[in-house]
Amino acid sequence: xxxxxxxxxxxxxxxxxxxxxxxxxxxxxxxxxxxxxxxxxxxxxxxxxxxxxxxxxxxxxxxxxxxxxxxxxxxxxxxxxxxxxxxxxxxxxxxxxxxxxxxxxxxxxxxxxxxxxxxxxxxxxxxxxxxxxxxxxxxxxxxxxxxxxxxxxxxxxxxxxxxxxxxxxxxxxxxxxxxxxxxxxxxxxxxxxx
Amino acid sequence: xxxxxxxxxxxxxxxxxxxxxxxxxxxxxxxxxxxxxxxxxxxxxxxxxxxxxxxxxxxxxxxxxxxxxxxxxxxxxxxxxxxxxxxxxxxxxxxxxxxxxxxxxxxxxxxxxxxxxxxxxxxxxxxxxxxxxxxxxxxxxxxxxxxxxxxxxxxxxxxxxxxxxxxxxxxxxxxxxxxxxxxxxxxxxxxxxxxxxxxxxxxxxxxxxxxxxxxxxxxxxxxxxxxxxxxxxxxxxxxxxxxxxxxxx
Numbered sequence: 001x002x003x004x005x006x007x008x009x010x011x012x013x014x015x016x017x018x019x020x021x022x023x024x025x026x027x028x029x030x031x032x033x034x035x036x037x038x039x040x041x042x043x044x045x046x047x048x049x050x051x052x053x054x055x056x057x058x059x060x061x062x063x064x065x066x067x068x069x070x071x072x073x074x075x076x077x078x079x080x081x082x083x084x085x086x087x088x089x090x091x092x093x094x095x096x097x098x099x100x101x102x103x104x105x106x107x108x109x110x111x112x113x114x115x116x117x118x119x120x121x122x123x124x125x126x127x128x129x130x131x132x133x134x135x136x137x138x139x140x141x142x143x144x145x146x147x148x149x150x151x152x153x154x155x156x157x158x159x160x161x162x163x164x165x166x167x168x169x170x171x172x173x174x175x176x177x178x179x180x181x182x183x184x185x186x187x188x189x190x191x192x193x194x
Numbered sequence: 195x196x197x198x199x200x201x202x203x204x205x206x207x208x209x210x211x212x213x214x215x216x217x218x219x220x221x222x223x224x225x226x227x228x229x230x231x232x233x234x235x236x237x238x239x240x241x242x243x244x245x246x247x248x249x250x251x252x253x254x255x256x257x258x259x260x261x262x263x264x265x266x267x268x269x270x271x272x273x274x275x276x277x278x279x280x281x282x283x284x285x286x287x288x289x290x291x292x293x294x295x296x297x298x299x300x301x302x303x304x305x306x307x308x309x310x311x312x313x314x315x316x317x318x319x320x321x322x323x324x325x326x327x328x329x330x331x332x333x334x335x336x337x338x339x340x341x342x343x344x345x346x347x348x349x350x351x352x353x354x355x356x357x358x359x360x361x362x363x364x365x366x367x368x369x370x371x372x373x374x375x376x377x378x379x380x381x382x383x384x385x386x387x388x389x390x391x392x393x394x395x396x397x398x399x400x401x402x403x404x405x406x407x408x409x410x411x412x413x414x415x416x417x418x419x420x421x422x423x424x425x426x427x428x429x430x431x432x433x434x435x436x437x438x439x440x441x442x443x
Contacts, residue, residue, distance in 0.1 A: 071443055077421050079412055080230030084419070086426055086442070101417050101428045102439040119238045119245060121229035124261040126238065126245055135262055146262040155252050163250045164275075 041193055043168075050168030050187040055177035056130045060113045063134060065142040068106040069094065080120040083138075090114055093127065110136060110143055114180060128153055130180035154180070161194050168193050233410035233421065234278060234319040234369040241281040244302050248276035248288060255303055267303045282322035285353050289320040294329050296353050311356050314342045319410075323372045325351035326394040330367035330379060343367060345379055349395055359395040369410030373418045374431055376400065380408035386420065401434060 071094070075087035084098035092112040097105040114130030124146070125136040133152035137144045155163050162169050162182040168190040172179055229240035237248045245264065247254040253276060255268035278289035286297040286305050293312040297305035316331035327348045333341050345367055347360040364387075368380045377389040377397055385404040389397035406429075407422040417439060418429045425443030429436040 071425055074421060074423075074425060074443075076233055076236060076410065077412060077419060077426060078230050078232050078236075079414065079419065083230075084426075086421075096442065098428075104428075104440055104442060106442070117237045119229060119232060119236070119240050121240050121245075121258055122227050122261040124258075126240075126256075126258075126264060128238075133256075133264065135264060137262065147264065149264070149266075152266070153249050155250055158250075 041168075043189065043191065043193070045189045047186050047188055048168055048190065049184065050170065050190045051162040051164070051182040052170045052185045052187065053172050053176075053179040054130075054181040054183055056114065056180045057177045060130075061111055063110065063112055063129065063136065063145045063148075066092075066109045066111050069109045075116055076118070078118055078120060083120075085118060085120070085125075087115055087118060089116060093118060093125070108142070112136070131158075131178075158182070161192070165194060231412055231414070233412050234280065234321045234371060235410045236278060236280075237276075239279045239281055241286075241299065242302055246279045246281065246286055246305070248279045248290075251275055253279075253288065253297075253305065255305065257303060268305070270305075272307075277317060278319040280319075280321055285322075285350075287320045287322055287327060287350075289318045289329060291315055291317065294318065294320045294327065294348070294356075296350065296356060298353070308354050309356055311346070311348045311358055313344070313346060316342050319369055321370055321372070322350060323377070323391070324394060325349060326391070327356065328370055328377060328379075328397070330364065330370055332364070332366050332368065334366070345370075345389075345397065347395055347397060360397065362397065362399070369408070369421075371411045371413040371418070373411075373413030378408075378411055378413065378418065380411060380420070380422075382409060383407050383423070386411075403436060406436065 073089040075089040078085040082097060082099045084096040084104060086094040088094060092115055093110040095107045095110065097107050112127055112129045115127050118125055118127040123138045125138065127134050127136065131151050131154040133149040134145060135147040137146050159179045160172055168187055169192045170187055170190055171192040232239060239246050243258050245256040245258055251272050253270050253272060254266060257265045257267045274290040274292045276288055276290050280287045284299050286299055288295040292315055293310040295307060296309045298308050299305055313331055316333050318329050318331040320327055320329035327350045329346050332343050343364045343366055345362040345364050346358060349357045349359050364381060365384045366382045368382055370377065370379045377391045379387045381387055385402055386406040386408040387399060388401040390400045391397050408420045410421045412419045420427050425441055427441045428439040430439060
């Protein structure tokens, strides 16, 4: 977990730190902090490629059947018998009756926040929803969320830092919500590295 | 009289069996515990009772014996970023940023790595048709790779020793599928390419449909479903002419 060594203390963090720790305990930690300094890649005050945490608020809209909707950002597709499913990137799943492929019927939309991928077996949809694995049962007249395995897709300490090495990243701020993934982007003077 | 009884019995049996599939009354899916079909860029796939998942550098296996209670039964960490999963004939083919990895599913709950086909750092889905693997690699912002856009063909008749047999330059290839015996490769906004795979190890460009934008696709027995930024379209083909059946947008 040596990535901690690479975290540069921001002024705000320093003040918070000092609020709770005495000067003496900080000084006691100094050798450990500086011993990692040799490997620091440097934190340039400029735009640089790195990773940014993707947050989700602790309160998100429930997984449920909604009225059919039109596409905004259609993603992956899945064919299950007469059904055609289309992921609406990061938002949910459009369900079509594709019995007549020249005239598919838009049946309904399943609200699945953060969805990108899905498969179906035995009338059960297995989908990702942010960092969770959810199971949604297809019923004759709708859907039913049967299972949610929270954090299934979050590896190791992904809630705290990116799942890759040798990257700059925007430090996690728990006040912004739960980290459910990381995206590659340009960062302005990032303060964290692993 | 006995003959008539027997006939009635036979017909009753036939009738019962013919209706067996519709017992649930809910028949939008294929029923009988089957799974569906995804596109080549899928990160999840189902084979038998197991779901295989490419998640960052982790390969996960989930058992679906109890459909409502998926159970994580296996997980392994690899040194590469995994992107797509595809199963064929007892093997799992994984597209990653640096290579296509092959795992044996001799123990379906515990994929074991056996071989790979390496390539330049780029994004890549892989599909397998018979004894041949087709994969595309493309560069781009997300992929962080060097400039490389290829369709790669590999002989996987011996999955422990895959042999690359062909590479073809592409514009920006994404998903791919086999439909009506031909290989289709999506070139994103640039169009759709159809390859003749009469010689499976050496695809030959047959037609470039420049007006059909395509990201990923699913080839079904009776039609081709294509995803693009502007929506989902379905085509049938007759004498080399793709006919649009419908466009969802």
